[in-house]
Amino acid sequence: MSELIHNFGIDWKLLAAQAVNFFVLLIILKKFAYGPVLTILRQRRERIEQGISDAEAAGEKLRESEQEKEQILKTAHVEALSIVNTAEETAKKHGEEIIVHANKKVETVVADAKRLIEEEKSKMGDDVLRGGRELVRLGIVKVLGKLPAAERDEVLIEEALKELKTINVRR
Amino acid sequence: MLHIQIAAEKITEVFGFPITNxxxxxxxxFAVLTALVFFLYRNIRMVPAGIQNVFEAATEAFxxxxxxxxxxxxxxERYFPLIATIFFFVVISNWLGILPGVGSIGFFEEHAGEHGETERLFVPLFRSAASDLNFTLALGVIAVLFVNFLGASELGIGKHLAKYFSLKNPIDFFVGILEFISEFAKMVSFSFRLFGNVFAGEVLLAITGFLAPYLVPVPFLGLEVFVGFIQALVFAMLTMVFVSIAVSQH
Structure with a gap:
């Protein structure tokens, strides 16, 4: 046994040195390699999982918003149609009303105008009458002025009596 | 003629402490691994690059x-540091062991021969770490001790010791004794498997290099790269299996 140990060069000092070597290496590797690398692997795994779930959530949300958009577009379309329809209807109604109103107005305007014209006409007739009378008076004054007063009066009386007679006869 | 020595050659002695090649x-x-690790530690990033990629790939595979x-x-993750450290330590030492210069750079030492005349022996400065039984035996003992320590800390000391020393019935008693002996057999098999493979590889390379120095050793160098990796993997995998057996409930 001792010869075997000697032949293989086994020495407890060397054994201890190699063992210490290994233990120190184990501690160094654990502290500076395995620990940080395992931590970073775990963190990366978590981050990737987070990223995947985020992407899935984002996709879901996108799909939802797409649907929502479609829904909104659809309702908007329907609403737009109904708005246009009601607008058309109200426009038609308004148009009719406006026409009716306008007709009424036209009638009143025409009536007013007629009345005004009528008034003007009558006023003008009065004026003409008044002016005519004045003119006739002046004319008469002018014509009769040339006759001597007594003769003129005779003539007038004669005329008036004639007139009276004709009025009585007519009756 | 080639001189092949099973034991690692002593280079010098510091305060009675022998330092072999x-x-x-x-x-x-140790220094190479520490340097790599510090480089890794300084450049650790969320988005990996360079050495971190390599290390992460190895970590994920393991x-x-x-x-x-x-x-x-x-x-x-709890048992990963032990297994991975065994793997990295062994694989790097195996691969460094086949670098040129290891086993060829050294000095001559005068020895007193058997017949009184002085012999000049070549002592290489470096020698593949696992071609020294001290290295592999230390690793084997550590692996087995760790396996038992982890088993005890997982199951409790009493329950763990009951695997080896059981008085419940004669069969369990003898099985326990066999189990106990097999723990020492594991140390021996761990250490001699690695030592044998690496030492044989060294001898093989030395002989091919001696017989045909050009081109012929190249395939053997490739083989040794492969063997170095496989032996490190075997050591780590076996430790892993033993740990998993030790920490599981029966």
Missing amino acids: ALLTSWVV LGLMEGMFGSREKA
């Missing part, structure tokens, strides 16, 4: 294997 190489391995073995990621 294999121990020196294992220190170099964790995937361990997850299948232990059943959960959390358990796999």
